[in-house]
Amino acid sequence: MASPTLTTGTPDARKGGGARRVRRQLPASPWLFAAPGLLITGAFILYPFVSTLVNSFTDRRTLVPGEFVGLANFRELLHDDMFWIGLRNSSLYVLGVVPALVLLPLLLALLVQKNIPGITFFRSAFYTPVVASIVVVGLIWVWLLDERGLVNSLLETLGGSPVGFLSDQWLILLSAMGVTVWKGLGYYMIIYLAALANVPRELHEAAAVDGAGAVRRFLTVTVPAVRSTMVLVAALSSVAAFKVFSEVYLMAGPSGGPAGEDTTLVMLVQRTGTGLTGRVGYASAISVVVFAVTVVLMLLVLRADRKEDA
Amino acid sequence: MPTSRRTFAVAAVAALVLPLSACGSGGDGGSSTDASGKVEGDITFQTWNLRANFKDYFEGLIADFEKKYPDTHVKWVDQPGEGYADKISADAAGGTLPDVVNVSPDLVAPLAKAGLALDLDKAAGQYEKEYLEGAWASHRIPGMDGTYAFPWYLNTGPLFYNKSLFEKAGLDPEQPPRTYDEVFDAALKIADKTDGEVATLANVPTIEDFGRYGVPLMNKEGTAFAFNDAKGVQLLARYKELYDAKALDPQALTATPESSGKKFLTGAVAMNPGSALDLANFKKQAPNLYENIGITDQITSTGHVNMYVMGLMVNAQSQRKPAAVAFAHYVTDAAHQMSFAKQVAIFPSTAGSLDDPYFTKEDGTDETRVRVAAAKSLKTAVNYTPVLFSEQMKTELRNEVAKALQGKQSPKEALDNAVKACDRLLQQQG
Numbered sequence: 001m002a003s004p005t006l007t008t009g010t011p012d013a014r015k016g017g018g019a020r021r022v023r024r025q026l027p028a029s030p031w032l033f034a035a036p037g038l039l040i041t042g043a044f045i046l047y048p049f050v051s052t053l054v055n056s057f058t059d060r061r062t063l064v065p066g067e068f069v070g071l072a073n074f075r076e077l078l079h080d081d082m083f084w085i086g087l088r089n090s091s092l093y094v095l096g097v098v099p100a101l102v103l104l105p106l107l108l109a110l111l112v113q114k115n116i117p118g119i120t121f122f123r124s125a126f127y128t129p130v131v132a133s134i135v136v137v138g139l140i141w142v143w144l145l146d147e148r149g150l151v152n153s154l155l156e157t158l159g160g161s162p163v164g165f166l167s168d169q170w171l172i173l174l175s176a177m178g179v180t181v182w183k184g185l186g187y188y189m190i191i192y193l194a195a196l197a198n199v200p201r202e203l204h205e206a207a208a209v210d211g212a213g214a215v216r217r218f219l220t221v222t223v224p225a226v227r228s229t230m231v232l233v234a235a236l237s238s239v240a241a242f243k244v245f246s247e248v249y250l251m252a253g254p255s256g257g258p259a260g261e262d263t264t265l266v267m268l269v270q271r272t273g274t275g276l277t278g279r280v281g282y283a284s285a286i287s288v289v290v291f292a293v294t295v296v297l298m299l300l301v302l303r304a305d306r307k308e309d310a
Numbered sequence: 311m312p313t314s315r316r317t318f319a320v321a322a323v324a325a326l327v328l329p330l331s332a333c334g335s336g337g338d339g340g341s342s343t344d345a346s347g348k349v350e351g352d353i354t355f356q357t358w359n360l361r362a363n364f365k366d367y368f369e370g371l372i373a374d375f376e377k378k379y380p381d382t383h384v385k386w387v388d389q390p391g392e393g394y395a396d397k398i399s400a401d402a403a404g405g406t407l408p409d410v411v412n413v414s415p416d417l418v419a420p421l422a423k424a425g426l427a428l429d430l431d432k433a434a435g436q437y438e439k440e441y442l443e444g445a446w447a448s449h450r451i452p453g454m455d456g457t458y459a460f461p462w463y464l465n466t467g468p469l470f471y472n473k474s475l476f477e478k479a480g481l482d483p484e485q486p487p488r489t490y491d492e493v494f495d496a497a498l499k500i501a502d503k504t505d506g507e508v509a510t511l512a513n514v515p516t517i518e519d520f521g522r523y524g525v526p527l528m529n530k531e532g533t534a535f536a537f538n539d540a541k542g543v544q545l546l547a548r549y550k551e552l553y554d555a556k557a558l559d560p561q562a563l564t565a566t567p568e569s570s571g572k573k574f575l576t577g578a579v580a581m582n583p584g585s586a587l588d589l590a591n592f593k594k595q596a597p598n599l600y601e602n603i604g605i606t607d608q609i610t611s612t613g614h615v616n617m618y619v620m621g622l623m624v625n626a627q628s629q630r631k632p633a634a635v636a637f638a639h640y641v642t643d644a645a646h647q648m649s650f651a652k653q654v655a656i657f658p659s660t661a662g663s664l665d666d667p668y669f670t671k672e673d674g675t676d677e678t679r680v681r682v683a684a685a686k687s688l689k690t691a692v693n694y695t696p697v698l699f700s701e702q703m704k705t706e707l708r709n710e711v712a713k714a715l716q717g718k719q720s721p722k723e724a725l726d727n728a729v730k731a732c733d734r735l736l737q738q739q740g
Binding site for chain 1: 395396398399402403417420421423424426560561563564565566569576578700701702705708709710712713716718735738739740
C-alpha cells in the first residue's frame, strides 16, 4: 500500500524535507489546475486572436501563406465601398436594436414578474425563441415576410398592397432587426427578472403611499434600481448587434441584399475570407476593425455608466 | 518565486502556441506526379450530398473496387453540399485533404494552383481517350499545363415553363421561347397581360447567361475578363427592361435557386431552370402545376446549352497515389458512369456512352423525353463557367448587375466595374 507521506527518512528529515517540498510544489500546482482551461482558452480564443492579428498584416490567402504587407490591408479598407457599407449597416444595427433590447425586455419582465397562476407558461413561451436555432427562426420569418407570405397576405386582406420586406434594402435591414429583437427579448427578460427580484418591495410601497402611480414608480423606483443591469444589457446587446451575421444573412441572402447593400461587417469577413480563394489577410483586417469597434462600444457604455454614478 | 512562475507561464504558453503555429496552409510543394506502382493501401474518397440517396450504389462500388484490388481499403466521406468549398479549403489548408475528392472545375483551379491537384496528363494520361474530349478539357486551368481531375458526370438542366400562364398571356404554350430575345419578348407580354403579377424570370443574369447570350467571358489567354463588351451591355440592358416592367421578379436581386424554384411552384413565375429530378417534385408538391408543365431546352442564343461538369480530383500529396488514381478512374470509367446514370438523372462523360439507347430512345414518358433531349444537347454543350471564376467574383458580378437593374448605374458602368473587380481578384489569386 502506498504511503500517504510525502517523503521517507528520519522523522526530523521527513518534517523539514516534506515542508520544503510542499513549498516548492506550490507555485506550479495552480497552473496545473488551470491548465485544461488555459489550454482550451489558448487554442480556441488566444491563438485565433493572435493569428488574426498577425494575418491582418499579410496578404495571406486560403491556400497561400502570404507575406507581410504592413498596413496595406487597412489602407485598402479605406477605399473599399463594401467596407463602408458594412460599417454603416453594423452601426445602424446597434442603433436600431440596442434601445429596443434595453427597454422591451424590462417591460416584459415587469409583466411576468408577478407570481400568479400560469405565469410560468408565459415566461417559458417568451423564452422559447432564445433556445430556437437562429436558422430555423430566420427561415420562419423569411416565409412570413415573403412577398406572398402570411404578413403580406394579411396586409392585402386588409386592403393594402404587398410590402417588399425582403426586396427593399432598408426594409430587409429593419426586418432583420425585428427578428433580432424578437429572439433576444426572452434572454434579457430573464436577466431583468433576476434584477427585479432584488428591488426592495418597501420602496414601491413607500412610493405608492406618496401617491406615485405605476408609471412614476417605474421611472423613480424600478429604473434606478435596475440601472446597472440596463447598462449590462446595453453592453451585451451592442456588441452582439455590431457582430450581427445570421439574421441579415438569412433575410438578405448570401450576397447581402440588393447589390450587397445590406452587408454587415461580419458578413463581409465571411464573404471575403472563406472558400478556396478567400483573402484571409484582408478578412483578418476587417475582423480587427470589428474587434476595435466592439471594444470602443464597451468602453463607451461603461463610461456612460460611470458618469451616471458620479 | 515570481521568476519561476513567469518561466512556467511562458513555457506553458509556448508549449501551447508553438505546436498550433505549425497548423495552417502551405504544402510541402514536393509532390510528384508519378502514380505508378502497386495499387494498395487505405485511401479516403470525399463526395458531397450523395450518401442520402445513393448509399447502396457507392458502397457497392467501393466493395467491388476493394475486391478487384484486395490490398486497398476505401473510406468514403460524404458531406452536405452547403459550404462544400469551405470544407475543402479547411482540409486543404490543414493538410488533411482526402486522396480522391469530388470537385467542380472552379474548385479544382485554386487547388491545382496550390499544387494540391494531381496533373492527370502526366499521372494518368493513358485514360484520356476514354472520355469525351470536352469533358477531359474541362479540368484544364488557363495559365497552367495539365489536366487536374477525371471528368465524372455531366448535366444540363431543361427549362420548365407554366403552360397556363403562357395561355393567359396569349402565347402559344406549345411554342416556348428558345433564344434570349424570344424570352424577353414573351416575358414583357406576360407581365403586361397580368399587370406585373406574373414574372417570367426570377434570377438576375449569371456568368453562364452572358456565355449563352454569346458574350465572350474572358480573353483568349484566360488572363482577364471580357464580358463588358457591347453584347454583354445589351443583355444587361434587356434585363433592366424586364425588371422595370416586373417581367423579372422584384425579389430577383436577392433570390437563390431555392427561392426562385418556390416561386415557380406557386405560379408567381412562368419559367424556371431545373433538372429531370424536379418533375417528381412538381408531381408531389404542385399537382396543378404538373398538369400544365412545359419542358424545353435551356435558353441559348449561341446554339450551345450550358454543361455542368463534375470531376474527381486526386490529391497530389496523397501517400497512396496509385490506389487513388486507380479508384478515381474506376468510379469514372464508362461502365460505372453508365450504371450511376441509371440511378439518377445525370449523363456520363465517357466517349460513346451518350449513344446508348438509354439516352436516345423515348418511351413516351416526360422523364425519358427530358433525358433524351438533354443527352442530345450535351453533345454540343459548352461549360460556360470559367474555371477561374470564384465565389467572390460571382458576388461582384451579382452586385453590379443589381445596381444596374435598380438604375443606380448604367449597364455599361456596371459591367465595367464588375470586370475591373473580377480582374483584381484574378490577379490576387496569383
